[in-house]
Amino acid sequence: MKKVNLLYILLFLSFSACTGWLEEIPKSSITGDKHFSTYSGILDGLAGTYDGLRSIYGQQEGFMVTTPGTDIFTHGSEGGSDMDTYDARLNPQMGNFRHIWNTMYDNINHCNAMIERSALLTDATAEQIEQVQAEAYVIRAMCYWWLTQQYGDVPFRETETKEISTEATRESAEVILNQMVKDLEWAIGILPAHSAQELGKFTKGAAQHLLAKIHLIMAYQYQQTASYVAAEEFAKAVINSGEYHLEEYAAIFDYDNQRNGEVVFAVQFINNPQFNRSGNRGHLYFTPVYDKFPGLMRDLHQGGRPWSRFAPTKFYRELFDEADARFDVTFRRVWYYNTEAGLPDGKAIGDEAEWDYLDGSTDVIAPNEGLMHWGIKKHDDHTRASFQDTNGFRDYFVFRLGETYLILAEALSEQGKTAEAAEVINQLRAYRAVEGGFVPEVQASEINLDFILDERARELGGEMHRWMDLVRTDRLITNVKKHNENAAQFIQDYHSLRPIPQTEIDLVTTEGYEQNPGYPKN
Numbered sequence: 001m002k003k004v005n006l007l008y009i010l011l012f013l014s015f016s017a018c019t020g021w022l023e024e025i026p027k028s029s030i031t032g033d034k035h036f037s038t039y040s041g042i043l044d045g046l047a048g049t050y051d052g053l054r055s056i057y058g059q060q061e062g063f064m065v066t067t068p069g070t071d072i073f074t075h076g077s078e079g080g081s082d083m084d085t086y087d088a089r090l091n092p093q094m095g096n097f098r099h100i101w102n103t104m105y106d107n108i109n110h111c112n113a114m115i116e117r118s119a120l121l122t123d124a125t126a127e128q129i130e131q132v133q134a135e136a137y138v139i140r141a142m143c144y145w146w147l148t149q150q151y152g153d154v155p156f157r158e159t160e161t162k163e164i165s166t167e168a169t170r171e172s173a174e175v176i177l178n179q180m181v182k183d184l185e186w187a188i189g190i191l192p193a194h195s196a197q198e199l200g201k202f203t204k205g206a207a208q209h210l211l212a213k214i215h216l217i218m219a220y221q222y223q224q225t226a227s228y229v230a231a232e233e234f235a236k237a238v239i240n241s242g243e244y245h246l247e248e249y250a251a252i253f254d255y256d257n258q259r260n261g262e263v264v265f266a267v268q269f270i271n272n273p274q275f276n277r278s279g280n281r282g283h284l285y286f287t288p289v290y291d292k293f294p295g296l297m298r299d300l301h302q303g304g305r306p307w308s309r310f311a312p313t314k315f316y317r318e319l320f321d322e323a324d325a326r327f328d329v330t331f332r333r334v335w336y337y338n339t340e341a342g343l344p345d346g347k348a349i350g351d352e353a354e355w356d357y358l359d360g361s362t363d364v365i366a367p368n369e370g371l372m373h374w375g376i377k378k379h380d381d382h383t384r385a386s387f388q389d390t391n392g393f394r395d396y397f398v399f400r401l402g403e404t405y406l407i408l409a410e411a412l413s414e415q416g417k418t419a420e421a422a423e424v425i426n427q428l429r430a431y432r433a434v435e436g437g438f439v440p441e442v443q444a445s446e447i448n449l450d451f452i453l454d455e456r457a458r459e460l461g462g463e464m465h466r467w468m469d470l471v472r473t474d475r476l477i478t479n480v481k482k483h484n485e486n487a488a489q490f491i492q493d494y495h496s497l498r499p500i501p502q503t504e505i506d507l508v509t510t511e512g513y514e515q516n517p518g519y520p521k522n
Contacts, residue, residue, distance in 0.1 A: 036113065036114075036117045037117070037120070037121070038121070038123055039121055039123050039124040039128060042114060042117060042118050042121060042124070042132055043132070045110065045113065045114050045117070046114050046132055046135060046136060048110055049107055049110045049111050049114065049135075049136060049139045050139070050200065050201065050267075050268075051277070052103065052106060052107040052110065052139075053107070053139070053142075053267045053398075054267055054269070054276075054277045054278075055099075055103045055277070056100065056103055056104075056146070057267040057280075057396040057398060057464070058267065058269065058279070058280030058281055058282050058379075058392070058394075058396040059278065059281060060096075060281065060284075060285060060309070061095070061096045061099040061100060061103075062100070062464055063282070063285050063309070063310070063464060064080065064083050064096045064309075065083070065096055065097070065100055065150060065467065065498065066464040066465065066466060066467045066468060067285075067310050067462070067464065067466065067467065068080045068081075068083045068084040068309070068310055069083050069084045069085070069086060069467065069480065069484065069487055069491075070466040070467050070470060070476075070479070070480060070484065071313060071315055071316070071457075071466070071470070071479035071480055071482065071483035071484055072312060072313055072315065072316035072319075072457050072461050072466055072483075073310045073311065073312060073313060073316070073461075073462070073466065074310070074311050074312075074313050074484055074485075074486050074487075075309065075310065075311065075486065076285075076286075076288065076307075076308035076309050076310050076311045076373060077288065077289055077308045077311075077370075077371045077372075077373070078289060078306070078307055078308035078309065079307065079308070079309050080309040080310055081486070082094070083096065084484070084486050084487055085486050085487050085490050086480075086487050086490040086491040086492070086495050087490045090495075090499075091499060091502075091519060091520055092499040092500060092501055092502035092505065092515060092519055092520060093502050094499075094501075097150075097498050097499060097500075097501050098501040098502075098503055098504075100146065100147075100150060101147070101151070101500075101501045101504060102501075104143040104144075104146055104147050105143075105147075105155075105157075107139065107140075107143050108140055108143050108144070108157060109157070109160060109161050111136040111137070111139050111140040111143070112136075112140070112157060112158060112159055112160040112161075113160040114132060114133070114136040115132075115133050115136045115137070115140075116159065116160050117160075118132045118133055118136075119133075130190045131190060131191075131192075133187075133190075134186070134187035134190035134191050134202075134207075135187075135191070135201060135202050137183040137184065137186065137187045138183075138184060138187050138191070138202040138206070138207045138210065139202065140180075140183065141180040141183050141184050141187075141210060141214070142210060144156075144176050144177070144180050145177070145180065145210065145213070145214060145217075147176075148173035148176055148177055148217075149217070149468045149471060149472065150468075150497075150498045151497060151498050151500060151516065152173050152497045152516060153170040153171060153172050153173050154170055154171065154173070154176070155168045155169065155170060155171065156171035156175070156176050156179075158179075166507055166508060166509040166510075167508070167509060167510045168508045168510055168513055169510060169512075169513065170513065170514075174218070174221075174222045177214055177217060177218060177222075178218070180214060181211065181214060181215070181218070184207050184210060184211040184214070185211070187202075187207050188204055188207045188208055188211065191203055191204040191206075191207055192204060193205070193241065193243055194206075194241075194243040194244065194264070195243055199259070199268070200266065200267070200268035200395075202265060203243075203264075203265070204241075205237075205238045205241055205243050205244065205264055206264050206265035206399055208234040208235075208237050208238050209234070209235070209238050209264050209265070209399045209403075209404055209407070210399070211230075211234045212230075212231045212234040212235040212238070212404070212407045212408075212411070213231075213407060215227040215228070215230040215231035215234065215411075216228075216231050216407065216410060216411065216472065217472050219231065219411075219414065220414075220472060220473060220474070221472065221474075228411045228414045228415050229411075229415065231407060231408075231410075231411035232408060232411040232412060232415070235404050235405075235407045235408035235411060236408060238264065238401070238404045239401070239404055239405065239408065244261055244262060244263075244264060244401045244404075245261035245262070245401070246261070246262060246401060246402070246405075246427075246428065246430075246431040247260050247261050247262050247431065248325070248431055249325045249326050249329050249431065249432050250325060250329050252397075252400070252402075253329060253377070253378050253380075255380065255381065255382065255383065255394060258394065258395045261401070262397075262400045262401040262402060263395075263397055263399075263400060263401075264398075264399035264400060264401055264404065265398045265399040266395040266396060266397050266398060267395065267396040267398055268395055269392065269393050269394060269395055269396065270393060271383065271393040276391060276393065278390070278391055279390070279391025279392045279393060280379070280381070280391075280392040280393065280394045280395070280396050281390055281391065281392060282378075282379030282392065282394070282396070283303070283304055283305075283379045283380055283381045283392050283394070284304070284305055284306070284307040284309075284390060285307050285308075285309040285310055285379075286309070286310050286375055286376035286379065286462060287303035287304060287305070287306040287307065287308065287375050287376075288303070288306055288308050288311070288366070288371070288372050288373045288374070288375055289306045289308050289371055289372070290302065290303065290306060290335050290353075290366075290372070290375075291306060292371060293342075293353065293355075293372070294341075294342030294343065294344060295337040295338070295339060295340075295341070295342050295343040295344060295347060295349075295353060296335060296337060296338060296339065296353060297338055297339040297341065298387040298388075299338050299387060300381075300382040300384060300386075300387050301382050302332070302335050302336065302338070303332060303375050303380070304380075304381070304382075304384065304387045305387050305388055305389070305390065308373070310376075310462075311368060311373035311374070312331065312368070312373070312374055312376070312461075313483055313484055314368070314483075315482075315483035316457060316461060316483075317331070317368070317374065319454060319457055319458055320458055321439055321440060322437075323433050323434050323437030323438055323439050323440075324432055324433065324434070324439050324458065325432055325433055325434045325435075325437075326432055326458050326459065328434070329377065329378070330376060330377065330378060330461060330462065331374045331375070331376065331377070332374060332375035332376070332377050333365050333366055333374050334352055334353070334364055334365065334366065335352075335353040335366065336349075336350055336351065336352060336353060337349050337350065337351050337352075337353055338350075352364040353366075355367050355372065357369070358370065376461075376462045378462055378463065379392070379394065379462070380394075381393060381394045397463065400460075400463075402428060402459045402460070403456075403459065403460055403465075405424055405425070405427065405428040406425070406428070406452060406455060406456050406459060406460075408421075408424050409421040409422075409424040409425050409428075409447075409452055409455075410449070410452045412424065413447050413448065413449065413452060414449070418444040418445070418447040418448075419444040421444070421447045421452075422441075422442050422443060422444045422446070422447050425442050425447075425452075425455060426441045426442060428459070429441065429442070432458075432459075449473055449475075450475075453469060453470070453473060453475060453479075456469055471496050474496075476491075476495070476496050477491055477492075477493055477495070477496065492518065493518075494516070494517050494518025494519070495518070497516045497517075498516070499515060499516055499519040499520075500515055500516055500519075502522070505521075505522070
């Protein structure tokens with residue numbers, strides 16, 4: 001779904017321009033009841049729910065709540081420390097938490113509106129209505145997956161909110177996720193295969209992938225052990241569908257190969273500012289301030305504009321086998337002189353930049369100390385007109401087949417099927433070796449949850465999974481204390497949930513609507 005009608009966007013934003021479901025939805029003669037009473041209008045509305053995902057994926061707030069403060073990423077030199085250290089600055093007033101909360105509830109209300117209003121259509125077939133509703137159910141499930149994993153128990157709304165309300169109650173995350181399971185199971189029976197669906201829209205395989213992820217949550221967090229069997233079933237359905245195939249790791253992140261066989265679902269960004277919101281900005285956040293060093297200036301092919309929000313930890317950097325192609329595809333460790341300004345004596349433009357380490361040594365491999373750290377190349381976008389441009393055009397890969405394999409391996413492992421789990425991981429690893437190399441096969445005796453989390457780091461690092469992976473498996477506190485020296489002394493058990501935004505607490509008048517434990521009450 002590369003194009004979103006600009007007129008529709010304006011209509012839809014006026015139809016539901018709220019920052020959360022508690023706020024009033026303004027109406028006008030050109031929106032709401034009129035525009036969304038036709039099938040074409042409903043399709044516009046459905047497009048808006050997809051467009052809402054662009055406010056999370058590829059954006060700083062989405063990265064901030066999933067990346068720093070983990071075992072594999074700490075903060076960079078230019079920001080992110082308030083999310084990394086878990087000190088008093090991480091509190092209910094933070095804009096990151098408010099943005100995630102408001103965006104998800106905006107989109108949930110849009111989904112509820114499309115589900116309800118599509119049922120009233122007189123100019124659409126039953127099949128067309130079910131298709132709209134199935135996609136809306138999946139997007140709503142995705143939003144509640146985010147909310148429950150970030151905040152725990154949250155307000156649950158299955159109907160469109162049209163009026164001002166200051167009352168709310170928090171529903172059990174388990175109850176919400178159980179309902180999302182039912183919704184996704186229904187949607188899977190309606191949605192078409194990947195090859196039959198419009199680009200960028202949810203398919204049967206994408207819904208199955210999301211459902212498998214939720215089943216892992218239900219199994220581990222809520223001891224619904226049958227969910228491991230279900231996660232296995234749905235992950236296998238994606239892998240065996242014939243709709244997707246594993247690729248060499250470098251090919252997955254080749255900018256010119258974004259519609260590759262591993263993409264199960266991607267949020268679409270396009271090279272047209274009118275239809276691209278703020279674009280995919282992932283290229284900014286992992287790039288160090290290399291341009292502050294002699295002989296180096298900003299360069300689209302060396303990371304572009306550096307915001308230096310996130311830096312890889314020592315644990316992450318040392319997690320790879322030497323033949324693992326994921327290492328070089330993921331990390332940018334070497335920069336090349338590209339300006340005469342400050343060029344060191346004896347060096348020429350095009351030479352590898354030489355770095356001074358704090359211990360007095362030098363190397364062409366960039367340090368991870370002081371102002372400098374390694375970059376992450378997965379989000380590179382060299383197609384921008386200028387290195388100053390923040391708005392990128394790369395699609396954001398939300399669900400990849402590599403993750404599907406790891407979901408399957410985890411489900412098998414937790415059922416005691418370690419030999420099968422090892423086989424699945426080895427199938428994946430066969431595509432992850434450098435040319436002419438070989439990533440060692442894993443043995444059944446090595447398979448456990450910690451090994452699979454390490455493999456998820458190698459496969460998915462920097463793709464907005466890690467914080468929720470650690471929370472889901474109850475590894476956040478132990479892994480952060482072990483591998484993130486910035487956070488080790490501050491992180492506490494209550495940090496496995498984010499604070500409810502203070503703006504939400506202030507709006508609600510219902511008695512008993514409490515802040516999450518450990519955070520300031522006002």
